[in-house]
Amino acid sequence: KAGVTQTPRYLIKTRGQQVTLSCSPISGHRSVSWYQQTPGQGLQFLFEYFSETQRNKGNFPGRFSGRQFSNSRSEMNVSTLELGDSALYLCASSKEGTNVNTEAFFGQGTRLTVV
């Protein structure tokens, strides 16, 4: 079956603009998590959605937001882009029943460059 799909793969934006990234999880997976990856920083958790509800949120400013649709597809939005927002944005999906730990699978990521 198809893996996690993220679009677009690459994006160049100007400071002050806003951007929307998309993630389609593996079929049957209801949990979608977003991570920001920058050189030397590892993966930093942004937020997680489960059944259209934000279940967890990381320590990022309110400029970072997201949502999940009824088909489990998720989008994240970054408003008023800053140079420091340049990063690889990764989406991970998992089945994630209540209080059940299951594998999380990542997409290829969206490489955002802010100029």
Add this chain to the structure above:
Amino acid sequence: GESVGLHLPTLSVQEGDNSIINCAYSNSASDYFIWYKQESGKGPQFIIDIRSNMDKRQGQRVTVLLNKTVKHLSLQIAATQPGDSAVYFCAEKIAGNTPLVFGKGTRLSVIA
């Protein structure tokens, strides 16, 4: 708070040798751990996971060991191949509906 760290940021291994990548975690409440492999330009790839009720789990050429006493996790790769060259991340999860917390990563370089 919880944190996940790695003892070695880089590791160079001769092709054919075994590799051991280590990871320390700080929260004894962590009950689920995953190792990921990330190649250049790609997203992290799931390698193997282990739950806290186990101390060892084996996959194809990989073994994960969990020592809850000292809060230590390791990934062993047998007969390391050039294709194993990548950055390896360990991740921990605390309780059920909490996010994965990732370490900084270890770069594994395989010398042919």
